[in-house]
Amino acid sequence: xxxxxxxxIAALLFSSHLFAATNSIKPxxxxxxxxxxxxxxxxxxxxKFQRPSDTACKDCHGxxxxxxxEPNRFDKNPHASHHYEDLLECTVCHSEHSPSxxxxxxxxxxxxxxxx
Amino acid sequence: xxxxxxxxKTMGATAAMxxxxxxxxxxxxxxxxREYDLIxxxxxxxxxxxxYSAYKAGLKNILVLExxxxxxxxxxxxxxxxxxPNSKLQKKLGIKDSPELLVKDMLKAGRNFxxxxxxxxxxxQAYTVYDMLIDCGAQFKDKLIRSGGHSAARSHIPKNASGGxxxxxxHKYLLAHGVKFQNRTKVSNLIQESDLSISGVAxxxxxxxDTKKFKRESTYKSRHGIVVATGGWTQDKKFISTTMPxxxxxxxxxxxxxxxxxxxxxxxxxxxxxxxxxxxxxxWGCPDEIGGGPASxxxxxxxxxxIAVDPMTGQRFVDEHSSRRTRSEAEMxxxxxxxxxxxxxxxxxxxxxxxxxxxxxxxxxxxxxxQKTNSVAELAELYGMDVNKLTQSIADWNEVLKGNMPDPxxxxxxxxxxxxxPYYSMRLSPKLHYCMGGIAxxxxxxxxxxxxxxxxxxLFAGGEVAAGTHGMDRLGGCSSVDCMVFGQIAGRTAAKYKxxx
Numbered sequence: 050x051x052x053x054x055x056x057x058i059a060a061l062l063f064s065s066h067l068f069a070a071t072n073s074i075k076p077x078x079x080x081x082x083x084x085x086x087x088x089x090x091x092x093x094x095x096x097k098f099q100r101p102s103d104t105a106c107k108d109c110h111g112x113x114x115x116x117x118x119e120p121n122r123f124d125k126n127p128h129a130s131h132h133y134e135d136l137l138e139c140t141v142c143h144s145e146h147s148p149s150x151x152x153x154x155x156x157x158x159x160x161x162x163x164x165x
Numbered sequence: 166x167x168x169x170x171x172x173x174k175t176m177g178a179t180a181a182m183x184x185x186x187x188x189x190x191x192x193x194x195x196x197x198x199r200e201y202d203l204i205x206x207x208x209x210x211x212x213x214x215x216x217y218s219a220y221k222a223g224l225k226n227i228l229v230l231e232x233x234x235x236x237x238x239x240x241x242x243x244x245x246x247x248x249x250p251n252s253k254l255q256k257k258l259g260i261k262d263s264p265e266l267l268v269k270d271m272l273k274a275g276r277n278f279x280x281x282x283x284x285x286x287x288x289x290q291a292y293t294v295y296d297m298l299i300d301c302g303a304q305f306k307d308k309l310i311r312s313g314g315h316s317a318a319r320s321h322i323p324k325n326a327s328g329g330x331x332x333x334x335x336h337k338y339l340l341a342h343g344v345k346f347q348n349r350t351k352v353s354n355l356i357q358e359s360d361l362s363i364s365g366v367a368x369x370x371x372x373x374x375d376t377k378k379f380k381r382e383s384t385y386k387s388r389h390g391i392v393v394a395t396g397g398w399t400q401d402k403k404f405i406s407t408t409m410p411x412x413x414x415x416x417x418x419x420x421x422x423x424x425x426x427x428x429x430x431x432x433x434x435x436x437x438x439x440x441x442x443x444x445x446x447x448x449w450g451c452p453d454e455i456g457g458g459p460a461s462x463x464x465x466x467x468x469x470x471x472i473a474v475d476p477m478t479g480q481r482f483v484d485e486h487s488s489r490r491t492r493s494e495a496e497m498x499x500x501x502x503x504x505x506x507x508x509x510x511x512x513x514x515x516x517x518x519x520x521x522x523x524x525x526x527x528x529x530x531x532x533x534x535x536q537k538t539n540s541v542a543e544l545a546e547l548y549g550m551d552v553n554k555l556t557q558s559i560a561d562w563n564e565v566l567k568g569n570m571p572d573p574x575x576x577x578x579x580x581x582x583x584x585x586x587p588y589y590s591m592r593l594s595p596k597l598h599y600c601m602g603g604i605a606x607x608x609x610x611x612x613x614x615x616x617x618x619x620x621x622x623x624l625f626a627g628g629e630v631a632a633g634t635h636g637m638d639r640l641g642g643c644s645s646v647d648c649m650v651f652g653q654i655a656g657r658t659a660a661k662y663k664x665x666x
Contacts, residue, residue: 131327132241
């Protein structure tokens with residue numbers, strides 16, 4: 050019973066704008082979308098709240114190879130690495146509610162200044 | 166669900182109790198959440214090769230599982246060198262070679278701990294790997310190099326000097342032909358039937374390797390058994406310190422996901438373990454970069470065309486082109502002359518001519534792991550060496566190059582590049598690189614049971630998780646080929662196997 054109530058509260062939180070207030074949306078998304086940018090823009094699955102698949106990203110942005118990226122000072126392009134090319138999910142490197150982190154920085158000095 | 170919990174949950178009450186790893190005396194009670202023709206665990210060299218051959222053999226509903234967010238494991242972050250005798254490229258370049266010659270090199274490096282039958286299968290089918298890669302759109306440089314311990318130039322280099330240049334085209338080819346790839350999925354158990362055959366896997370879906378959290382647990386049935394293509398476990402500190410305590414503190418070259426879950430699952434269903442205390446060290450490791458990075462690629466060229474010295478003596482200490490084990494052991498002896506906090510790192514260096522031809526040089530020089538010095542005096546000063554002794558070592562090597570004196574270490578010289586300033590140099594420190602041990606397989610990539618020394622039905626494996634091809638140590642450019650030859654074989658054998666359809 051207790052669990053049921055907690056689940057109901059959680060569902061309410063997750064489905065409302067209250068959640069967005071605690072989980073910030075990045076400025077470039079607000080700039081581009083204004084008040085059209087809600088949790089549901091990315092979290093498209095019905096029912097249980099889930100990590101979004103990158104279909105939501107791709108609907109607006111296209112795939113890795115469609116998105117223009119600037120090479121860094123070593124002439125490396127983040128969307129065309131020797132190891133993964135354009136096979137990666139957006140969320141491997143990009144996060145919305147926390148700072149993004151390039152997967153390549155685990156081994157390499159990359160300094161992609163425009164990472165969003 | 167924990168491994169043990171799962172096993173007890175599904176374990177039958179009677180006869181099965183005497184067989185510690187069997188799960189049921191009748192039909193399993195679990196119902197399957199999903200069903201496939203073939204499930205392959207791991208998306209690196211072995212996994213994609215298995216998917217390719219299974220697809221070519223006519224299987225339709227193939228699923229490749231990957232534990233991590235990214236695809237391809239260590240394969241895609243490797244240099245992608247591939248030693249393939251009798252490939253179309255090697256023939257075109259007119260290089261004389263044979264599978265027998267490669268086997269001879271492998272047995273020498275493996276100190277005869279190899280399974281010679283597996284070594285011969287790898288060497289003799291290597292050329293088919295070249296054809297498969299070209300079929301999938303991979304591209305190679307138009308040159309071959311002779312890596313350490315090889316007696317012929319047979320190392321093919323991907324055009325982008327990365328294993329990604331081989332695995333990614335295969336991954337895309339497979340996607341285009343309907344093979345499914347699912348990442349963030351950890352296999353927690355191999356599911357074993359009462360006849361001890363393997364029928365499927367228990368998985369954790371939407372698994373986050375960093376937090377170990379997951380969303381769901383499911384069971385997947387695989388009609389043609391399971392191909393295990395999960396590679397090694399050198400990032401599993403506890404497993405390393407238990408099997409080879411001496412290597413506990415070494416740096417590693419593997420990606421963080423190279424841990425021991427699947428080798429433990431294989432042991433849990435009764436697979437025969439081999440050589441678990443044997444690990445390979447990479448002699449081209451550099452303490453000034455992470456993993457086996459670009460400096461390692463440069464080191465290969467410096468080893469081939471130049472020398473390595475002990476900074477304490479200013480003198481050479483090993484045939485720089487011998488097997489990885491020979492070189493690593495010699496380097497560790499040099500390092501031990503220093504303290505644990507401040508090891509006496511050996512140095513390798515080359516002339517500009519050599520450096521500028523080496524893949525990885527630009528990046529290594531840029532990142533500072535390879536340094537430039539303009540004279541012997543500067544080079545000696547950089548590493549605190551005796552300039553007179555170093556000058557003598559360089560002069561001696563140049564005499565060897567001219568053919569005026571024999572090489573004191575018996576090194577075979579391919580390219581005679583005068584060693585002169587400016588010098589490009591790096592520090593050396595062997596890194597834990599590869600698991601020589603693993604479970605036993607036979608020539609059909611069937612996993613062998615410890616109980617019967619016969620195949621476990623429905624269980625196939627190849628690549629680093631399987632042992633035997635290389636013995637005690639392996640040559641460079643041989644893991645990729647081992648993975649792809651036995652991956653292909655595993656896919657073909659699985660396609661023929663159909664116990665629980």
